[in-house]
Amino acid sequence: MNNNITTIIKKEFARFFGDKRMVFTTVIMPGLLIYIIYSFVVGGIRDTFESDKDYRPKVYVQQMPQLLQPMFEALEMDITDATTTDIESIKPLIENKDIELLVAFPTDFDSAMANYDISDSTLAAPNVLIYSNVTNMESGKAETVVRSILSSYEETICNKFNINALTDETANEEFNLATDEDFMGQILSAMLPFMLIIFLYSGCMAVAPESIAGEKERGTIATLLVTPMNRSHLAFGKIISLSFIALISGLSSFLGVILSLPKFMGSAMEGMPTNIYTTSDYLLILGIILSTVLVLISVISIISAYAKTVKEASTLVLPLMLIIMIVGIPSTIGGGNAQTAISWYFIPIYNSIQAMTGVFSFSYSLINVATTIAINIVYAAAFSYVLAKMFNSEKIMFAK
Amino acid sequence: METILVAEGLKKTFSLSRKQQKLEKTNSKTKVAVDNLSFSAYKGEIFGLLGPNGAGKTTTLRMIASLIRPDQGDVVVDGFSVVKDPQKVRERIGFLTSELKLEDFFTPNYLFDFFSELYGIDPTTRNERKQKLFSRFGIEKFAEVKVANLSTGMKQKVSLAISLVHDPDIIIFDEPTNGLDVLTAKTVTDYLLELRNMGKSIILSTHIFSLVEKVCDRVGVVIDGRMAACDTLEQIRNGKSLEDRFFDIYSEMKGGNDE
Numbered sequence: 001m002n003n004n005i006t007t008i009i010k011k012e013f014a015r016f017f018g019d020k021r022m023v024f025t026t027v028i029m030p031g032l033l034i035y036i037i038y039s040f041v042v043g044g045i046r047d048t049f050e051s052d053k054d055y056r057p058k059v060y061v062q063q064m065p066q067l068l069q070p071m072f073e074a075l076e077m078d079i080t081d082a083t084t085t086d087i088e089s090i091k092p093l094i095e096n097k098d099i100e101l102l103v104a105f106p107t108d109f110d111s112a113m114a115n116y117d118i119s120d121s122t123l124a125a126p127n128v129l130i131y132s133n134v135t136n137m138e139s140g141k142a143e144t145v146v147r148s149i150l151s152s153y154e155e156t157i158c159n160k161f162n163i164n165a166l167t168d169e170t171a172n173e174e175f176n177l178a179t180d181e182d183f184m185g186q187i188l189s190a191m192l193p194f195m196l197i198i199f200l201y202s203g204c205m206a207v208a209p210e211s212i213a214g215e216k217e218r219g220t221i222a223t224l225l226v227t228p229m230n231r232s233h234l235a236f237g238k239i240i241s242l243s244f245i246a247l248i249s250g251l252s253s254f255l256g257v258i259l260s261l262p263k264f265m266g267s268a269m270e271g272m273p274t275n276i277y278t279t280s281d282y283l284l285i286l287g288i289i290l291s292t293v294l295v296l297i298s299v300i301s302i303i304s305a306y307a308k309t310v311k312e313a314s315t316l317v318l319p320l321m322l323i324i325m326i327v328g329i330p331s332t333i334g335g336g337n338a339q340t341a342i343s344w345y346f347i348p349i350y351n352s353i354q355a356m357t358g359v360f361s362f363s364y365s366l367i368n369v370a371t372t373i374a375i376n377i378v379y380a381a382a383f384s385y386v387l388a389k390m391f392n393s394e395k396i397m398f399a400k
Numbered sequence: 401m402e403t404i405l406v407a408e409g410l411k412k413t414f415s416l417s418r419k420q421q422k423l424e425k426t427n428s429k430t431k432v433a434v435d436n437l438s439f440s441a442y443k444g445e446i447f448g449l450l451g452p453n454g455a456g457k458t459t460t461l462r463m464i465a466s467l468i469r470p471d472q473g474d475v476v477v478d479g480f481s482v483v484k485d486p487q488k489v490r491e492r493i494g495f496l497t498s499e500l501k502l503e504d505f506f507t508p509n510y511l512f513d514f515f516s517e518l519y520g521i522d523p524t525t526r527n528e529r530k531q532k533l534f535s536r537f538g539i540e541k542f543a544e545v546k547v548a549n550l551s552t553g554m555k556q557k558v559s560l561a562i563s564l565v566h567d568p569d570i571i572i573f574d575e576p577t578n579g580l581d582v583l584t585a586k587t588v589t590d591y592l593l594e595l596r597n598m599g600k601s602i603i604l605s606t607h608i609f610s611l612v613e614k615v616c617d618r619v620g621v622v623i624d625g626r627m628a629a630c631d632t633l634e635q636i637r638n639g640k641s642l643e644d645r646f647f648d649i650y651s652e653m654k655g656g657n658d659e
Contacts, residue, residue: 007517015505219501223562226465226500227518228490394468 004229008237012211016245026206026249030199034256039263057100057142060090065109071149077142087131094131100139102131103146113157181276182362188276189338189360193353194328196254196289201324203249204296207242209313212304216397225397232388235301239384243297247290277360284359284369291376292352298383305390308399324349331357338363345371348379401442404570404601405464409473410437412459412625433459435625436473441603441618446596448612449605450646451622457605458497460622461574464603465495477570491519494563497574504548508539508558511547512565519566526565533561537587553584560588571595573604577611589615609642621646623653 016022060082064072072079082090082102093099105128106112112126128150132143164175178186215221224234300317307313331338331353338358345351345368355372358364390396412434416424424431434456441447449457462468464475466486474481480488502511509530516526534540537557542550547558556579563571576592577585592615595602606612612619613633619642620630628649629636637645 003520004518007514011514014510015503019505215503218503219499220503222467223500223502224518226467226490226495227515228487229518230487398468 002230002233002236004233005237005240008234009241012238012241012245015211016207016241026203026245027252030202030249031252031254031256034253035260038257038260055138057138058098059101059103059142059146060085060093060099062087062102062104063107063109065105067110068149068153071153075145075149077145087129091131094133094136094139097133097136097139100132100136100142101146102129104129104131180273184273184276185361189357190332192360193356194332195257196250196356197292197324197328197349197353198321199253199257200246200250200289200293201296201321202253203246203251204242204293204300205314205317205321206249207245208297208300209304209307209310209317211238211242212301213307213310213313216305216307217309221391221397225391230388231391232385234391235384235388239294239298239301239380239387242301243290243293246297247293250289250293281359284364285356287373288352288355288359288369288376291373291380292349294380295348295352295376295383298380298387301387302383302390305387306396328353337361338368340365340368342368342371344368346375348376351375401445403440404443405441405447405475405477405603406438407440407460407464407473407475408438410434410460410463410470410475411472412456412463412468413471433625434463434470437622437625437627438473439620439627439630441601443601444596444599445617446592446602446604446615448616448619449603449622450607450609450612450619450642451605452607455622456625457607457622458499458574459625461495461497461572461603461605465493465572466490467495491566492568492570494566494568494571495574496560496563496572496576498578499574500559502547502555502559502562505546507544507546508534508550508561509543511558511562515562516565521566529565529567530561533564536591537561553580556580556584557587560591568600570601570603573602575606576604577606577608609646613642621649623650626653628653 016026056076056078058078058080059072060080061072062081062083062085064079064081064083080099087102087104090099090102094102106126109126109128116123116125130143130146133139164170212221215224225231299320300313303316303320304310304313307316327350338354338361339345344354351368351372355364355369358368411432413430413432415430416426416428420431421427421429437456437460439447449460451457459468463470463482464477466482466489469483474483475489476482477489478492480492482489506514512530512534513526516529521529534543537560539554539557539561542554547555550558556576560576573592576588580588589611592602592604596615596617604611604616616633618630618632619636621628621636633642636642640648
């Protein structure tokens with residue numbers, strides 16, 4: 001590599017890594033903050049919505065039909081026969097959350113049900129009354145359980161056919177043919193590409209305006225421009241070093257998400273395979289990420305070189321963040337299906353998200369991923385050329 | 401005498417923002433900062449550009465240093481045109497101006513090495529030069545102190561040392577003693593004479609008469625972007641003090657039209 005490019009890279013690294021505060025705020029803090037927020041705050045909020053597993057809801061039942069009794073007794077609930085108690089006097093108990101539920105069957109429920117004929121419009125179907133309290137979470141859950149028991153009881157009475165019923169022949173049959181890996185791949189491919197691109201962009205936003213608009217604002221870039229150094233070497237040196245710093249900043253945030261994922265997802269992740277990707281998958285992802293960071297940094301560098309101050313640069317790069325989010329959203333709702341036509345892979349940013357979605361969901365084509373990486377490098381080189389031209393323009397560099 | 405620098409018909413126009421138009425009390429959208437300015441400087445002399453603030457001195461020096469391009473005209477520095485060969489010009493000159501700042505985060509020692517690398521100086525030469533310049537300006541004492549923590553005078557000394565990392569033959573100083581205390585200012589003026597004795601050619605801009613009288617061999621008086629007079633110090637003074645002569649030239653130029 002050209003000597004001046006390495007000199008600039010070394011200086012940028014010395015500037016960044018020599019500043020403990022800067023390393024902390026751009027590399028350590030984002031990841032740490034995300035980890036803390038996701039695992040403790042979000043995890044904590046979820047825990048409050050998850051009930052105590054050992055809790056047995058208290059359910060009052062009036063005129064329990066004989067056929068249903070064993071089903072109710074099998075539930076993890078404290079069932080009390082309240083046939084002799086007046087409904088009006090039970091209601092306040094539910095209201096005050098002393099008990100969870102009241103299930104009142106009509107008198108002669110069994111015979112009324114047997115006599116009911118759907119074609120006879122003069123007959124009313126026997127009506128079961130269920131009283132609950134929506135502000136009491138346990139009450140809501142007990143109601144759902146009771147309703148499902150009653151529905152399945154109703155289904156058994158008028159059963160005509162079954163779907164995937166457990167019989168001796170089907171006992172060991174797996175009907176959902178997706179593997180756990182596929183399922184996990186689908187979840188991750190819907191989530192990770194979007195997150196990665198946003199974190200990488202934040203990493204770029206944290207370093208490029210400061211290094212380029214900042215040097216311009218403080219007049220230190222003029223000191224570099226008075227040396228015989230080639231402007232394109234300055235542009236390359238800046239882009240390479242800033243890309244590396246942005247990459248570790250972005251990956252720090254990403255690591256924060258990955259590490260907090262088990263706590264964040266809670267029981268949904270239990271029993272799922274965690275190591276579903278191969279080394280070559282990871283290498284492809286790394287290639288896509290590296291080339292994407294080069295594109296992002298070179299674009300933000302151009303904006304920063306145009307801006308007069310760091311503040312202006314930070315404001316100007318925000319709309320780009322919105323565009324990137326809009327481009328990224330379809331991949332999160334697309335359910336892990338990447339575009340197959342190669343033409344999509346010529347659009348920067350979108351190509352990166354699509355290529356990553358493909359790799360994460362095991363459905364990538366190597367040509368599309370390679371196109372993405374190559375196209376990104378071409379864009380980054382073109383933007384570096386523009387940046388070098390800007391460094392050479394007195395109107396841009398010395399505008400007051 | 402051997403000519404080392406020739407400025408020929410330099411012109412530079414800046415566009416004015418609305419705010420600047422108000423400040424300058426003008427409706428014109430452009431301002432001619434340098435207007436057909438020509439002069440030559442000889443090898444081994446100190447050439448001074450003397451003029452009031454806003455006369456176009458700094459703009460002229462920035463064009464010589466190839467930081468900005470002239471709209472018209474050209475400067476040939478040691479045989480290379482700033483318009484066609486700016487990189488070659490940059491290799492040959494040292495430029496010291498208050499607009500070129502050093503990064504606060506780094507130490508003088510680090511910055512000296514950094515700029516030496518950009519000029520492609522080998523480490524042995526660099527270390528020798530650093531030792532010499534740092535001891536000449538007393539930078540050793542604060543060589544490892546971040547620029548942010550240095551006083552204005554210390555910073556100016558470091559900037560001066562760094563502008564000389566590549567031992568240029570032509571050195572351009574824009575208001576070299578501005579804002580400095582008397583002791584640092586004396587260090588700088590003494591060093592200008594030392595550089596001349598070493599055979600270096602120096603172009604400096606200033607509005608301080610005493611500095612010109614003390615160090616310059618030849619002087620160009622710049623008023624409103626134009627060269628009002630250009631000759632040896634003796635010829636310009638014409639038996640008077642430089643200050644008196646300057647005001648004579650100034651009123652001749654202005655022709656008593658507005659001031």
